Amino acid sequence: MRVTINDIAKKAQVSASTVSRVIADSPLISAATKEKVLKIMKEMNYHPNIIARSLVNRSPQIIGVVMPGMAEQSFQHPFFPELLAGIGSMANKQGYKILLANVATLDEEKQMVKELTFGGITAGLILLTSRDQNPTVDQLVETGFPFVVIGRTENPCVNWVDNDNFLIGYQLVEHFLEQGHRRIAFLGYSPGFTVTRDRLQGYKKALTDHKIPIDNGLVVESEFISANGYDLMKRLLALRERPTAVIACDDLLAFGAIKAIHEAGLQVPADIAVAGINNVPLADYYNPPLTSVKINAFALGTKAFEMLQTVLTSSVESYNRAIVPAELVVRSSSLSVKN
Amino acid sequence: MRVTINDIAKKAQVSASTVSRVIADSPLISAATKEKVLKIMKEMNYHPNIIARSLVNRSPQIIGVVMPGMAEQSFQHPFFPELLAGIGSMANKQGYKILLANVATLDEEKQMVKELTFGGITAGLILLTSRDQNPTVDQLVETGFPFVVIGRTENPCVNWVDNDNFLIGYQLVEHFLEQGHRRIAFLGYSPGFTVTRDRLQGYKKALTDHKIPIDNGLVVESEFISANGYDLMKRLLALRERPTAVIACDDLLAFGAIKAIHEAGLQVPADIAVAGINNVPLADYYNPPLTSVKINAFALGTKAFEMLQTVLTSSVESYNRAIVPAELVVRSSSLSVKN
DNA sequence: TAAACACAGGCAAACGAATTCATTCATCCA
DNA sequence: TGGATGAATGAATTCGTTTGCCTGTGTTTA
Incomplete structure (x- = not known):
């Protein structure tokens, strides 16, 4: 007993x-x-007994974290655990527990969010999403339930925290320009995902800022993290005028691209320079070591928790946003030989 | 309202x-x-209201999942999300929610487990651990709180589910033997971690079964996933009689090892064949593509949940164990050229 | 010396649902 | 026709806490 x-x-x-x-x-x-x-x-x-306590305070010290399931490839991504660790470390400090809801489909997500908002079990929600449109978000906005999005959606009535994806795209272009490149490709633009769109916009802005015309033939669409960097790169290799540098929206894409480049008998970075994004652990071990951008997933998590907490405590309604900086990690895959 | x-x-x-x-x-x-x-x-x-309901039934439909934090490198591991997805998918089906507790230190773990067991918030616990000794486990056994371990500890009074690590070691050796190798090294044995120990035992058993003497000089200790495969491999390369094949306890170690081999002017697999374990997404993209063993993390998760559920419902006390098979994925890093 | 005032602590009513026990009908059989 | 039966529902209690309000002591003040 x-x-x-x-x-x-x-x-x-x-x-x-x-x-x-x-x-x-x-x-x-x-x-x-x-x-x-x-x-x-x-x-x-x-x-x-936390349950009894929650019942009387009507504000359980539990926050829900809703993440897309296996279907969304992002779930495979190594930064997920780090993100969770970020949220969790903050939560622990504040005496909150986190309820993890990993949903497989959009319907499941909707159902889950309903249960979590109306079930009285969570005080607030952190939602992971990188899509433009997310019906769950709209639903949450309607009910007025406190929540924060990690990623970004088009609905303006949300609190969100995100990477500085625009800057990431911008900086990678500048990096390549410094290396003397002029034909820079963008691999892995995926319409419908704000992540890639923001990065693409940074890419375009950097080019125009440096008076370089944008060649839409150099922007290759894909399904984001799915492992087809190899195929996508082949399209670029088939162009009459090949790019001399490639920005891949994810390291995995970059690895696939490098494989394709090698198969074509070309060298990285001598013939084509490559950079990825996300800085997976293996970037350092690859041959050549891959230039990438380090996302601060932990900070993303802590920031999101903090934001949720202010939403929970403050009475005034306002829409906060926070942008977490990322860090360019230059390795040899993007360095011109002459340098 | x-x-x-x-x-x-x-x-x-x-x-x-x-x-x-x-x-x-x-x-x-x-x-x-x-x-x-x-x-x-x-x-x-x-x-x-789930809270109110839980209070009166005295059995919340919530199970806790306790995972070691960033300190344990395993948290970085790509199979974690998959594991969570496995647990979650099962939990969703059964109307359970999962409470994720990621703890940074052992003290934090102890504290957290106390809160979760006595706090009345969870009906049972799933604990992730791969250490021999885990005070938290002993503590749980004492209180009699229902729980299941993913991984394995030496305490006999626990329900656990684990990979077939012994078989993994065994099969990798057999694979290399088939390729004609006789001097096979084992990279990344980490005393104190059952994972690596079980694998090492499989390795040794396979060798003796095939009448090959065990050379302890070929077993290199390490800190498991930490990225020093490079350094460890150098030790092997310095041996008078080098191994012709290397089994690395993790793909990351394998990548480091390959880097060292290449730097020594040797080829993989021509001079030294290499295999990893865990089959990270990049194994396929590496040059050469890395032979590895695919852990079924999703199944590990579902199995653990099922086991916990039987523990919760059945009244008889018994210690269950389940072993989830893994799958050898052969790629060129381990294939003798002549084949 | 009586009134005012802290201070420390107790009583009882929530919180929202599940469940046991009791109650109300209508129906049925002798 | 009267008591027994059963189906459908309601009242009251319970789960373990928190908290507003009240009470009983000293101690201070006029």
Whole structure:
């Protein structure tokens, strides 16, 4: 049988309210009583029932994290665990627990979010999404339930935190320009995903800022992380005028691209320079080591939690956004030989 | 204001008990009433409060998943999300929610497990660990709280599910033997981790089964996933009599090893064949493509959930174990050229 | 010396649902 | 026709906490 607050009260010869106040460290209780009760709590190995507590406060110390399932390839992504760690570390500090809801389909997501919002089990939600349109987000906005999006959607009425995807695209272009490249390709633009779109926009802006005309033939669409960098690269290799540098929207794409380049008898970076994004652990081990951009997933997580917390505590309604910087990691795959 | 069972009752002009029974689809309620109540529930967008429900049933439909944090490198591992997806998919089906507790230190883990077991918030726990000794496990055994371990510990009083690490080691050796190798190294044995120990034992058993003497100089210790395969391999390369094949306990180690081999002016697999374990997405893209072993993390997750569920429902105490098979994925890094 | 005031703590009512026990009808059989 | 039976529902209690309000002591102040 589980030991309850009443057991403690009885043993300490006080009322349950007193015990409750001791737990809350209320100033209403004398030091002596506090000490006595605390001692007994320890002795009996008492831990307050979080469920009961949540019921009366009506604000469970639990936040839900909803992430797309295996279907969305992103789930495979190594930064997911890091993201979770970020959210979790913050949550732990603040005494929150996190409820992880990984959903496989959009319907499941909708259903899950409904349960979580109306079920009284979570105080707020963190939603992972990188799509333009997300019906779940719209649904949440309607109900007014507190939530934060990691990623970005087009619905303006949301709090979100995201990488600086625009800047990532911009910086990679500048990096290649510095290396003397003029024909820079963008591999893996996936319409419908804000991630890739923002990166593409950064790419385009950098080019126009440097007076380089945009060649749409150098922008190759794909399904984001799916492993077809190889095929996509072949399309670029077939062009009359090949690019001399390639920005891949994900390291995995980049690896596929490099494979294709090698197969065509060309060298990286001598003939075609390549850079990826996300800085997977293996980027460093690849041959050649892959230039990439390090996403700070941990920070993304902590930031999201903080934002959710302000949403929960503040009474004024406002839409916050936060942009977490990323860091260019230059390795030899993008360095011109002459440098 | 949240809509409660009483609101529904009032609107439907029945008692709360009736509504509750409608929710439970009790046979005590007439079809007419059921229909009426259900309609109103839908209209008012009512969802039962999971917290309140948990309080009265004393068995929350929530299971906790405790995973080591960033400190344990395993958290970086790509199979974590897959594992979570496995647990989650099963949990969703059974109407359970999962509470994710990612802890950074062992102390934090202990504290967290205490809160989760005594806090009444979870019905059971799934614990991820790959260490021999885990105080948290011992603690859980003592309290008698229902839990399942993914991985393996030396404490005999636990339910666990694990990969067939012994077989993995065994099969990799056999694979290399078939390719004509006799001097096979084992890279990344990490004492204290059952994972690597089981694999090493499989390795040794396979060798003795094939009458090949074990050379302990060919077994190199490490910190498991940490990225020092490069350094470890250098030790092997410095041997008077080099191995002709290397089994790395993780793909990342294997990549590091290959880098070292290349730097030494040797070829993979011509001079030294290499195989990894875990089959990370990039194994296929590496040059040469890396032979590896595909861990079925999803199955590991579903199995663990199922096991926990039987623990929760069955009254007899018994210690179950389940071993999930893995699959050898042969690629060119381990294939002798002559074949 | 009586009134005012802290201070420490107890009592009891929530919180939202499930469940046991009791109640109301209508029906049935003798 | 009256008591027994059973189906459908309601009232009240319970789960373990928190918290607003009240009470009983001292201690201070006029």
